[in-house]
Amino acid sequence: MPHTPTNALSPDQKIEALREELRHHEHLYYVLDAPELTDAQYDARVNELRKLEAEHPELVTPDSPTQRVGGKPKEGFAKVAHSRPMLSLDNAYNEAELRAWAERVLGGLPTGERVRYVCELKLDGLSMALQYHAGAKHEAVLKTGVTRGDGTIGEDVTSNVRTIRSVPLHVDAAKLAKAGLPQQFEVRGEVVLPQKAFEKMNADREAAGLAPAVNPRNAAAGTIRTLEPNIVAQRRLEFFAYFLLSEGEPLLPEQSTALQALRDAGFLVNKHARTVDSMDEVLEFIKKAEPLRDGLPYEIDGVVIKVDAIAQQRRLGFTGKAPRWAIAYKFPARAAITQLEDVLFQVGRTGKVTPVAALAPVFIGGTTVTRATLHNADEIARLGVRIGDFVSVERGGDVIPKITEVVEDAKHPRGTREIVFPRLCPVCGSELVRAEGEVDWRCINAVCPARVREELLHWSARGVMNIEGLGESMVAQLLGQSASLIGGEEEVAETGAPVQVTREPLVLSIADLYKLKGKRDQVLALDRVGEKTTDALLAQIERSKSAPLARVLFGLGIRFVGERTATLLAEHFGDIDALMNATADDLEAVNEVGPRVAQAIVEFFAEEKNKTLVHELQKLGLTMQAEKKVIGTTFAGLTFVLTGTLPTLTRDEAKKRIEAAGGKVSGSVSKKTSYVVAGEEAGSKLEKAQQLGVPVVDEAGLLALLG
Secondary structure: OOOOOOOOOOHHHHHHHHHHHHHHHHHHHHHOOOOOOOHHHHHHHHHHHHHHHHHOHHHOOOOOHHHOOOOOOOOOOOEEEOOOOOOOOOEEOOHHHHHHHHHHHHHOOOOOOOOOEEEEEEEOOEEEEEEEEEOOOOOEEEEEEEEOOOOOEEEEOHHHHOOOOOOOOEEOHHHHHHHOOOOOEEEEEEEEOOHHHHHHHHHHHHHOOOEOOOOHHHHHHHHHOOOOHHHHHHHOOEEEEEEEEEOOEEOOOEHHHHHHHHHHOOOOOOOOOEEEOOHHHHHHHHHHHHHHHHOOOOOEEEEEEEEOEHHHHHHHOEOOOOEOOEEEEEOOOOEEEEEEEEEEEEEOOOOEEEEEEEEEEEEEOOEEEEEEEOOOHHHHHHHOOOEOOEEEEEEEOOOEEEEEEEEOEOOEOOOOEOOOOOOEOOOOOOEEEOOOOOOOOEEOOOOOHHHHHHHHHHHHOOOOOOOOOOOHHHHHHHOOEOOEEEOOEEEOOOOOOOOOEOOOOOOOOHHHHOOHHHHHHHHHOOOOOOHHHHHHHHHHHHHHHHOOHHHHHHHOOOOOOOHHHHHHHHHHHOEHHHHHOOOHHHHHOOOOOOHHHHHHHHHHHHOHHHHHHHHHHHHOOOOOEOOOOOOOOOOOOOEEEEEOEOOOOOHHHHHHHHHHOOOEEEOOOOOOOOEEEEOEOOOHHHHHHHHHOOOEEOHHHHHHHHO
């Protein structure tokens, strides 16, 4: 596109002409990697547009290229509900697991139905949802950018997303027509930090006397949640689009056509995607993709395989946490040999003591590794490892380094120092205990500083009470400990040794967080903490009081009680007092709660300090009762399984009606199933129901049962 002469144009025409030209060159540079202008020429056009907009501020629009970076730092990020849950994917690690998944896919579809797959590189970044709304000139304009969050609710990071040059702020009418898109749609994809940008960021951090970021993915996640868009813009993040929705539903009939539509609309789509007709071709794609990981300008850790046809995706549906129509094949962990220099011992929130290997620095898959887990005393014995040994280190799932074996040859002599597992807590000095039948040694001192620190971090986590600002550094300081800035986010250096107490603690338990309001001046006096930070933190802590009972239960850190179990317990017992007084038999009556989980809950509430904590949180105003749902009794005690496509109800709608009538919906058919609700093209579940003699009804039959 030649430079548009603007002398004979009106101000609004000049501005619009410059915007179109800049959008064209942004697309060439950031999406097609085929720039036509030098940086200086591009900057000159931007400055010309800025000058015109400054002279005519009434003509400035949010989708102008000058508006990618601007505005004051944000105070925090608002929460936004996703139009459709952003679920994680199940993983496969070898050919057998991948073929087993393919068999499950075929088993969930009518016999003989052909399945095509789309293979895409699994980018190692963070998921993002972009929502576009109709503009004034038949175009689509970026409205919001939302992080994945907990999969149901994310954070509005629009001001930061706008700085990503590969994200179109504006999709014009011509591109919409070419792509076959309406003016309102949603794009999902992955935000990544390219390797060169990661290296530059770390060089800048080291020059400033800061520790380098651990890896590109963590750096990208930390960057997108930075409260200053100017800093985000400097990091040069990229956004790869891979999913297209409208009002929470796939917009086009195939995933492959959606990828092409995204390209036509001007989005950056990874070029290494391919549609194939068989699992043999999927495996061939994986075989060719794995060697790419060392030469690509961004990190990948596998391949995502999706059923191409959206109609088949709908029939296959979802489990509780992942789609049945997609899977992630994870590449084998990267490994390297290095020397074990020492072993440190860390204490977690449950008191578990974990041995951590201190390693001579070694570069593995884009990251310098200096620490690796040794899991427990039994693992040390199994490996036969000694301090001074040369060891093979893997990044499991390309994330958590672990030692897999001792290397012994002429180049790698054995170490001489035995690893002695401590019998006293390395932080508080209390005697460690190992319960019968368990492999882990634990500190049972409830007020051990290391345990309290981990409890606070767990309590404040995004998927628990979601207290923004209560990160590693802030927790350390509230506990009276020193902290340092690492990787662009506030974290305490993972030395494995006790952190020195440098001042009187402001917090010694979870309950103490809710008393900080009366200690504002003392919080304000902490290092690198100003008035805005203090007030924002106190507001976040106060807001967390309204978190539902299920989050509180999850936050308490009861062994084996994760997010789902906490939700089931809250729904079943209704309030914290009923749960605290429940027997093991009462607990085992809860769906999905077995003897081990029940015993752990009983033991937790048998400890006086835990009961005291709960009562204190009650007095401080936290939510200790589940939200009451009005549930009918028509289907009380009945279990339903849904299969196939119903004529008028979606599966979610049918599920909600069944649950509202007091029934339960299961994902599998058994002798305990009361009814199978079968729609068009019902698959193996219908066959199993017929084999077991389980009653089968269609949608009309379900509605008749509902009355």
